[in-house]
Amino acid sequence: MRFHRHACITRDGGLTHERRRIVNAIPTVYDVAERSGVSIATVSRVYRSPDSVRAATRERVLAAASELGYVPSGNARGLASRSTGVLGLCFPDYSDPDTVGAEDDDAAMLYSDQIIRGMERAARRHGYALLIAASLAGGPESLVAQVAGRVDGFAVMARTVPTEELEAISRRRPVVMLAGPRAQDPSLDHLDHVEVANEDGQYELTRHLVHDHGLRRLAYVGLVDDSPDVEARFRGFRRACVEAGVEAGVEASVAPALRMPMMTQAEGARAARLLCEGSGERPEAFVFANDQMAVGALQELERRGLRVPDDVVVTGFDGIPLSRMVRPALTTVRQPMVRMGEEAVDLLVQRLSGRPPQEPVSLMLPVSVARRASCGCEETTVLPTVV
Amino acid sequence: MRFHRHACITRDGGLTHERRRIVNAIPTVYDVAERSGVSIATVSRVYRSPDSVRAATRERVLAAASELGYVPSGNARGLASRSTGVLGLCFPDYSDPDTVGAEDDDAAMLYSDQIIRGMERAARRHGYALLIAASLAGGPESLVAQVAGRVDGFAVMARTVPTEELEAISRRRPVVMLAGPRAQDPSLDHLDHVEVANEDGQYELTRHLVHDHGLRRLAYVGLVDDSPDVEARFRGFRRACVEAGVEAGVEASVAPALRMPMMTQAEGARAARLLCEGSGERPEAFVFANDQMAVGALQELERRGLRVPDDVVVTGFDGIPLSRMVRPALTTVRQPMVRMGEEAVDLLVQRLSGRPPQEPVSLMLPVSVARRASCGCEETTVLPTVV
DNA sequence: GTGAAAGCGCTAACAG
C-alpha cells in the first residue's frame, strides 16, 4: 500500500508537512489540497478542467495554491497523462571550432534560427512549448535521447540523428524530418517529411540566367558530397543547362576543387578566386549553392576589381536576410524556412490529435526566385529599402 | 500493493506483454528487463551509472533496449530523480498582428534569437536542453507555468512574467532575470540578474557625438514609458548632454511625440519626419534608442534627400546585424546578447550545482560603441566587408 | 553486482 500524505500524518505524527514548510520545500497537490480542505483530485481538476469544479471551491483552491506558491510538476503530469505539451526540435551542431565567436557562425545558424522561430510560433498557437537541442555525439545518454524522451512530437533536421536512434524514437512519438530527401531507408519511411523545392528552385534560377540573360558559361559551386539538398540543387542547375544546350559549362563546373567542404563565406571567396584564376575562360556566371558563399564571392570579386553583374553574374540560394543587404543585392532562391517550421508543427499536431492515422505525408514547399541586382535584374541602390 | 508488471503476469495470464508487443506500444524498463533477464533496477543502472553493472550484463541490456526501441521516459525520470536536465527561457511575444509575415517582425525577434542561441550553446555545454516559450496571457494553465513546471532552471526576459507568478516559480527553481533593471520588488530580490550597460553605452555614444564630432543639437527618440532599458539609455544620453552643456537639445528631444510606442522601422521613419518638419531648427543628430528605428529614419532621410552623416547624424542601439548592412552603416552600441544567454545559463547551472548558496548575483555586461559611417567615422563603401 | 520495494506528484476512472 502506498503511503499517501494522509497516511504519513498518522505514521510520523504529522511531521511531514511541518518539515516541508520549514525547509521551504516545493509544494505539491497534497499541500494545496490540505490547505484548501479538498482532495487532491479536486486540486487537479481546478487546473485541468476548471468548469467541473464549483466556483467557490475553485477560488479556495487557487487561493491556497497562490499562497503556497504551487506550480504543478510537469513531470508528474506527463507521467500520469502520458503527454507533455512539448514538441522537440533537433538541429545540426554548427559550432565550428574555427569560428568561435565569429560572425560567420552567426550567419550559418540563421537557417536553424528561422526554423526554431517558425516552430515556436506554430507550437504556441497550438498550446505547445518547444524543446530544442543541437545534435551532439549519440549514445544512450545523448541530448537527443534526453529530448526525445520528454516530448509529444519531434522534428529532426536532416542528418542530425542516426537512423537507428530515430527509428526507436519514431516508435514512441510522431517524428517529422526537415529538409534532406525523403528517407529512403524502409525503417524510416513512415515518417512525415517537409522539404523545399531545391531542384526546381535552382532550375528556375538557372533558366533565368540562361534564357533571360543569355549566359552560356556557368559555373556551379557547392556540391558537398553528403548534402542531399545541395545535390538536388545541382540537379536543377544541370537540368536547366542541358535543356539550354550548355553542357560544357556544366561539366567544367563540378571540378573537385569546387566541392566546397563548408559552404562558408571564406570558401565562397576561395571559389571565386579559383574560378577567376583558372586556366580556361572565366565563366560568365558563378552559381552558388548558398548565399554565404555567394556573399564571400562578391567580396573577392570586388577586391579583384571585377564588377557584378557587368563582368560576372553571381547568384546564391537560401534568401537569408544578408542576401538582400549586400551590394549588389544577391539574386537568390528564397527558402521558406519559417514556414517549414510551422508546417512541421502542424504535421506533428495533426498526428497527435488522434485522428485516423493516415499515410505518411511528404510536403515539398515551393521556393521563389528573388531576381535582384547581382544578375542584372535590379538597379544597385545605395540604401536598401528594408521593410 | 502496486501491481508491478510481474504481478500483472500472474494476474492476467501474461497477456500484458503480448498485447504490448502487438499494439506496438511504448517499451518501458519492464520490457527491457524481462527481455534481458534482469531486474528493472539493473536496466536503470545501465543508463545512470554504467560502470556499476558488469560488462556482460550491460551488453545484454543494451541489446534488448535496442531491439525493443527503448527510450527512457523523461517524465518518469524527472519525477523519480527530481530533475529534468532542461533549462527554460521565457521571452516576450513579439508577434504583432499588424506585421504578420512582415520582415520587420523578423528583425524585432533578432534580440530573442540571439539570447536563445547563447543559452542553447551554453546549455549544451553543460548537458542541458533548452525549453523555450513566448509569454502569452498568464493564468494557471499558461505556457509559462507549463514550462516552469518542467525545468531545472528558468531564465526570464524582463517584463514577460507577472511578479506573483515569478515569485512562485522562483520558490521552486532558480530563476535568472534577463535585461531590465534589477528587480526592485522585495519578493524578487533574491533572483540572479543579467543586464547590459545601457546607460554607460548610450553615454559613451553621445559623448562621442558631442565631444569628437562637436554636435550640439541632439534629439533622442524612443523613450517608451515602461521599458527600463530605454530609460537607462536615455539617462546616459542626458548625462552626456548635461556634462557638455547642451541641455536645451535634451529637453526638446523628449517631446511626447517622440515617445515611440513600438520602436519599429516605421516609427523610426515617422520620428525622422517629425524631427525634420518640426517648428524649430532641425537637430544635428538623431539619437535612436534602437537600431530598428534608426534604420527606418535612414530611409526616410534618403527619401527627403538629406545626406547622412553630412546633413544629419543618425545613431542606433543594439548592434543587430542589419545595422552593419545598411548604407551608411549605422553607428550604434553593440549589446552582447549571445553572451547574455550564456551568462544566464552559467548562473543557473551554478545554482543547480548545489554549491553553498550565495548572495544573488547581478551581472552588468559591458557594451561597446561601434563607430561607423552614420556619424561620420567611417567611409561609406559600396560593399560591406561582412565576415 | 544485483534485486525488491517504496515512492516521486499527478491524472483518470469510478463511485457516490
Next chain:
DNA sequence: CTGTTAGCGCTTTCAC
C-alpha cells in the same frame, strides 16, 4: 460536484 484509489515509468535505498 467531489473523494478514493490505482497506477504512469523510473530512481533509489536497502538487503543480499
